[in-house]
Amino acid sequence: MRIRIGEEITFRKLEALLAFMESGNLAKAAEILDTSTVSVHRALHSLEEGTSCALFRHEGRNLIPTDAAHVLADTAREVLKTMADGIRATREAAGFSADHLKIGSLYSLTVQTVPKVVIGLKLRRPELQTELVLGSNADLLQKLKQGSIDAALMAVPEPDPEIESIPLFEDDIFFAAPADSPYASMPAVDLRACRDEPFVSLSEGFVTYSGFVEAFRIAEFTPNVVMKVGDIFSLMNLVGGGIGYTLLPGRVKGVYSRNVAFVPLAGEYDIKQTIAMNFLRRRERDPNLLALAAACRMAMRDADE
Known part of the structure; x- marks a missing residue:
């Protein structure tokens, strides 16, 4: 009964x-x-x-x-x-207010952004255990929707009613060349002048690959891509080793500054990436995500000072 x-x-x-x-x-x-x-x-x-x-x-x-x-x-x-x-x-x-937080991130953000964010998060919630999951924008977005990660530090995805994004900073895209390349000393590079050059790139799904495709759409030719890789640090090693040229976000400038030159693109190639903290909208009041958002904002504020 x-x-x-x-x-x-x-x-x-x-x-x-x-x-x-x-x-x-x-x-x-x-x-x-x-x-x-x-x-x-x-x-x-x-x-x-x-x-x-x-x-x-x-x-x-x-x-x-x-x-x-x-x-x-x-x-x-x-x-x-x-x-x-x-x-x-x-x-x-459901992953809310647990003592464990899985943070997804682009490989390139582990240079500066992720360490600052994690330190800030530890100051706010010292009892919280964090786990870092690296991947492309497409990988992280899928994991976020599946609940495999709690938040993703990546480029803002296409508009999606499930996803909330808190923009953190905007990054310029540069032409990357070996430090001893003729292009390294140029004030700016017009991709049309590189029609016969070899290029290397990230695989599809990475936001930097999307910018790469867009830039050559503007240049109106298909580049000769001799190799694709699955992380940005391998990509920079290929450029530094003289395998090919590529396009890279400014946030990784300091990683291989001796081997790789970052040259601005000509003005018509105004390609930028907006990096954000992304999470499921239904979790917008989760205390752990609120703490992560505060840590992200503080890290960005410190970077601007």
């Missing part, structure tokens, strides 16, 4: 009962609950209607709990604790 509880019995009213039983009077109970004495009195009276029995007796202006009230209070403590534990377990199963 299905047990039905009257609508007069609610968690809020049970909290009012416990506050009254523990404090001993309406005024203190109202203070504990941050409400009015009238609201507490109504809640207690409603519980009497819901249980169909007297929970209190009047002695002058005082309410005195009956044995029935003590029984209900003991049950209320168990019910509220069980429900609180259940909600916490539910949120942890």
